[in-house]
Structures are given as C-alpha cells and as structure tokens.
Amino acid sequence: MKIKIIAALFVVVIALIILSLPTPREESAKTSNSFILGPVNIFDGETISKAAYVEVRDGYIKDLHMERPDSQLRKIDGQNRWLAPGLIDAHVHAWGDALEQNLERGVTTVIDMFGHPNFLRQHQPQRATTKFSRKADIFGAGLLITAPNGHGTQYGIEVSTLSKPQEAEKLIKQRINAGSDFIKIVYTRTGSAYAHAPSISKQGLQAAIKAAHEQDYLAVVHIADHGSALDAVEAGADGLVHSFFDQPVSDELLTLLKINGVFVIPTMTVYEGMLRGSINDEILLNNETLEISASAKSTLNRNFPNGGRFPEHFYTNLLTNTKRMHNAGIPILAGSDAPNPNTAHGWSLLVELLLFQEAGMPTETILKSATSKPADAFSLADRGRIREGMKADFLLLQKSPYKDLKTILAPLRVWKNGYLVVQAD
Numbered sequence: 001m002k003i004k005i006i007a008a009l010f011v012v013v014i015a016l017i018i019l020s021l022p023t024p025r026e027e028s029a030k031t032s033n034s035f036i037l038g039p040v041n042i043f044d045g046e047t048i049s050k051a052a053y054v055e056v057r058d059g060y061i062k063d064l065h066m067e068r069p070d071s072q073l074r075k076i077d078g079q080n081r082w083l084a085p086g087l088i089d090a091h092v093h094a095w096g097d098a099l100e101q102n103l104e105r106g107v108t109t110v111i112d113m114f115g116h117p118n119f120l121r122q123h124q125p126q127r128a129t130t131k132f133s134r135k136a137d138i139f140g141a142g143l144l145i146t147a148p149n150g151h152g153t154q155y156g157i158e159v160s161t162l163s164k165p166q167e168a169e170k171l172i173k174q175r176i177n178a179g180s181d182f183i184k185i186v187y188t189r190t191g192s193a194y195a196h197a198p199s200i201s202k203q204g205l206q207a208a209i210k211a212a213h214e215q216d217y218l219a220v221v222h223i224a225d226h227g228s229a230l231d232a233v234e235a236g237a238d239g240l241v242h243s244f245f246d247q248p249v250s251d252e253l254l255t256l257l258k259i260n261g262v263f264v265i266p267t268m269t270v271y272e273g274m275l276r277g278s279i280n281d282e283i284l285l286n287n288e289t290l291e292i293s294a295s296a297k298s299t300l301n302r303n304f305p306n307g308g309r310f311p312e313h314f315y316t317n318l319l320t321n322t323k324r325m326h327n328a329g330i331p332i333l334a335g336s337d338a339p340n341p342n343t344a345h346g347w348s349l350l351v352e353l354l355l356f357q358e359a360g361m362p363t364e365t366i367l368k369s370a371t372s373k374p375a376d377a378f379s380l381a382d383r384g385r386i387r388e389g390m391k392a393d394f395l396l397l398q399k400s401p402y403k404d405l406k407t408i409l410a411p412l413r414v415w416k417n418g419y420l421v422v423q424a425d
Contacts (some may be wrong), residue, residue, distance in 0.1 A: 033059040033130060033392065033418025036071055040078035043401065043418065045085045045385030046370035047364060056079065056392040059130025059418035063388055077357035081412065082400055084367065085386050086393030089349040090374040091241055091265045091335025095119055098338075098345045099135035101296070104422060105346030106411040109383055111335070111374065112140030113222070113241055116157055117178040124179065129418035130391065130417040139378060143173055144222070145208050147200045151186045151222070153292035154197070159182065162200050165207035172211040182218035184241065185209065189227040194246060206235045218378065229253060239263040239377060242336070243325075245271060245310075245318040255330045263331040263377045266322050268355040273342025274304045275315040280342065283351055283409070290409060302339050322359040333377055334370040350409050363402050392418035398425075 038053030051064035055071070062067075077383025083370075092098065094112045102110055109127075114118065120140040124296035127137035145168075146152040148161045162171055175183055185208050188199040200208070205221070212219035213236065220239040221232040225246045232240060235254045243266035257264070272279050280300045284290060292300070326332050334356065336348035349370060356366045375384025384393050395411040 001028060014033065027365075032074060034145075035076050035131075035418070037070060037076045037083070037209060037394075038065070038068060038078045039080050040083040041080065041400065043082065043084045043313060043364075043367055043371075044387060045375070046368065048402075049386065054386065054392075054394075056170060056418045059392050060382075061386065061388055061392055062089065063180040064386070072298075078396065082397040082407075083386065084397060084401065084408075085371040085384055085390075086397050086414070086416065087370045087408075088334075088348060088374040088380070088384060089336050089338070089346075090333040090377070091267055091337050092139055092345065093337070093339065094140075094345075099123065099138060101293075101345035102136040102349075103234055103346075103414065103416060105171065105344050105350065106414045107136055108350055108391075108393035108414070108416055109137045109139070109374075109380065111378055112138055113184055113220075113335075113337075114144045114152055115140055115142065117142040119181045130148070132419045133416055134421055136416075137383075139181045139380065141182055141220075142178050142180035144170060144184040144186055145175070145200070145202075146186040147198045149198050150412070151188075151197045151199065154235070162204050162208065165201070165203045168204065168207035168211040172215060172217070176215060176217065183208070184220050184222060185210040185237075186222045187228055187232055188224065189231050190419070192225045192227055194225045202231055202235070207237045208325070213425045226250065226253065231262055233257055233262055236260070237262060239265065239333075241265045242267050242337075243271070243318065243321055244385075245275065245321065245387040247316040248317055249321045249324050254324065254330070255278065257325065257330045257356045258328055262374070263333055264325055265333045266318075266325075267335050267337040267352075268318060268359070269343055269348045270323060270337040270340045271318055272315070272355060273340075274306065275310050275318065279351055279355065281415070283354055283406075284347060289407075292344075292347065296347055299339045299344045300342065300347065302341035310341065319359045319395050322356065323361065326359075326361050326365065331373050331377060332356070332365070333374045334366075335374075353408065354405060357405055363405055396425075 006046040022139040034057045040081050042049035055063040088109045090111045092110045123138045144152045187205045192311050209219040218238045220241045221237040223229045225244045334352045338345045338348045372384045394415040396413040397407045412425040
C-alpha cells in the first residue's frame with residue numbers, strides 16, 4: 001500500500017513539474033529578441049514605408065531593408081501582412097492587471113493621467129529595458145493637482161490639494177519627487193455648467209502651469225467645457241486631456257490652440273457613453289469573432305448615471321469639434337480614459353480610433369494619433385515609430401488598416417521589446 005501511495009505521489013509531483021514548465025510557444029518567444037521580420041507592408045508611424053524587412057537586435061530596431069538581408073538571425077515570415085508600431089493609449093488610469101490587458105490588444109505603452117505613485121514607480125524601470133514582459137510600459141502623472149474636495153479626491157487616494165496659487169511650486173516639486181513624468185491639473189471655470197466638483201482658481205491654474213514649466217515638466221489640463229479649455233490654453237497648458245461638447249469650438253480657441261502648439265486628447269469613447277451609448281454594441285459586444293473577457297465586458301457595459309440625458313446635438317458637437325481641431329492642424333491624440341464607464345483597457349483605444357473615423361479624420365492621421373503623435377507630445381523618444389533605434393514594439397495586422405481600420409481590433413501578433421507576446425494566427 002505504501003509503495004502505491006509513494007508511486008502515486010511521485011506521478012503527481014512529476015505532473016506538476018511538467019505543468020509548471022513554459023509552453024513551447026512561450027519558451028521560443030523568450031529565447032531571443034533578435035530576428036528578421038518580413039516581407040511586410042509597414043506603416044512606420046508616419047506613413048507607408050518603402051521597406052519590407054525589419055531587422056531587430058536585442059529588442060531594438062537595427063535597420064530596415066528593401067530586400068531580405070543576408071543574415072544569420074532568425075527569420076520570421078511576415079506573409080506580406082501589415083506591420084504597425086505598438087499602440088500608445090494617451091489617457092488611461094492603470095492599476096491591477098491594466099498593463100497586461102492593454103498589451104493583449106496591441107497597446108504597448110500607456111500614459112496614465114492619475115494613479116497611485118507607487119504603481120507608477122513600480123513599473124517605471126521596465127520601460128528603459130528590453131527584457132521579456134507581458135505588460136505595457138507606463139508613463140504617468142501620478143497624483144494630479146486639484147482643489148480641496150475637487151475632482152480626483154473622491155477615489156480613495158490621498159491627494160495633497162491646491163488651495164491658493166502660492167502653494168503651486170511646493171505641490172509641483174512634491175509630484176516630481178514622487179516620480180511624476182508630467183503634471184496633470186484639474187480645472188473648471190467658475191460658473192461652468194459642467195463643474196465636476198470644487199476647482200482651483202484661474203490664478204491657481206496659471207501658477208501650477210508656470211511652476212511645472214519652471215521645472216521643465218509638461219503641464220496638461222483636465223477640462224470638460226469650452227470656457228475651461230479657453231482658460232487652460234490662455235494659461236499656457238501644453239495639452240488638454242479631454243475635449244468638450246457643450247458648444248462648437250470657437251475660432252478664438254482654435255487659433256490659440258494652433259499658435260501655442262497645444263495637443264488635445266478628446267477621449268471620445270468615454271463621452272460617447274454619456275451622450276449616446278451605442279458604440280460598444282456596434283463595434284465590440286455584438287461581434288462574435290472577438291474574444292472579450294468578462295471583466296472587460298463589465299466595464300464596457302457600465303453606464304454613467306446621467307447617460308443619454310443630454311441633447312442630441314451635444315454628440316454632433318463632439319464629432320464636429322474633433323474634426324475642426326484636426327482640420328486646424330491641432331495634434332489629436334488617441335486616449336480611452338479606461339476603465340471609466342463605457343470603456344475597457346485595450347479595447348477602448350481601438351474604439352477611439354473608429355470614432356475618429358466617424359468624426360471624419362483621415363486614416364493615416366488616425367494611425368498617427370495612437371503612435372507617433374503621443375510619442376512626440378510626451379517626448380517618448382524610443383517608441384511610436386518603426387525606424388532605426390526604436391523599441392521593437394509591433395503589431396501584425398491581417399489587412400491594410402488604410403482599407404479597413406477595423407482590422408486593428410484583432411492583431412495577429414504582438415511583439416513587446418522584440419518578444420512575441422500575442423499570437424492569434
């Protein structure tokens with residue numbers, strides 16, 4: 001009897017050891033982040049490249065070639081499919097497994113607009129390496145600048161707040177010392193119909209932007225209405241991290257945005273949930289070919305308390321404002337604001353791109369909005385493009401995104417730091 005029990009235990013132990021070993025696919029993915037990929041059609045972050053082969057060494061792009069190079073590196077057949085840079089979501093709130101969720105959808109970098117500094121500091125070292133990882137890289141604001149009891153204080157994270165302009169310099173230094181990559185400020189003009197909560201004053205806004213710039217830090221501003229946007233741009237904001245729909249964008253604001261070189265992250269997906277609430281059904285939830293997790297479906301199906309109670313023309317304003325800002329030459333960046341209601345990490349950046357298409361933006365500009373444009377806006381020098389010296393963060397697409405942008409919903413393969421981390425084909 002004892003011999004049988006020992007034998008059975010031995011079998012169990014061996015089985016557990018075997019189960020704990022990497023799968024052949026995972027093992028081969030981790031073996032090397034050096035290879036030749038091609039032939040492929042390449043959207044390089046700006047336009048269609050003339051090259052057809054990408055040479056990757058140690059997780060970085062070494063060179064691009066017109067013809068297959070004579071090399072001892074491992075060859076990966078691209079089957080003339082489409083290669084794009086890893087996507088960048090320019091507006092998220094990340095915790096838990098958010099970085100894993102994003103990478104699964106081809107989002108290789110996220111820009112966090114408000115989160116716990118500990119989470120940011122924990123993951124900052126990864127972005128400077130090309131080690132194997134199943135997480136997107138993160139750059140972030142850490143804690144935001146807001147008023148006492150203002151927007152951002154309701155989420156259970158202790159936030160030191162700005163009561164008067166004289167406190168701005170001290171608060172900015174606190175944010176920088178805590179690891180913030182840039183500064184995010186919450187502002188609502190006095191008398192605005194869409195005030196989230198108490199706001200810092202216009203003088204406080206000006207002081208916070210000035211203090212950030214004195215430290216050579218980018219200052220972006222959370223706004224939700226036209227008047228607040230105008231105040232923020234006049235105060236020197238580098239970017240607006242939401243758009244607005246209370247009125248059509250004025251010529252005055254368009255001119256100021258253009259002259260000052262301000263970028264805008266419209267976060268149309270989260271606004272669509274407030275104003276219409278049908279895009280997720282149209283694009284994601286009724287598409288049986290997409291494998292959407294239960295947790296993602298949960299946030300995609302969440303509604304805002306006031307959802308659908310706004311006048312119909314507000315949604316028209318949202319579309320029109322995005323198109324007019326693009327037409328005026330304002331850099332438009334794609335950001336999902338996940339995981340707010342109506343959004344899910346990874347999935348909603350792809351929906352945002354399709355909403356840009358609905359707004360009338362051209363496809364190449366839409367692709368830039370999630371690759372080279374956010375890389376430029378946030379000075380991310382090693383990503384957002386497929387060119388020599390960049391990180392080997394890629395997604396391989398079944399079709400040309402120029403002909404069918406929805407192909408981006410289901411990437412065939414995703415590489416992070418030159419390692420294959422997602423393979424659907």
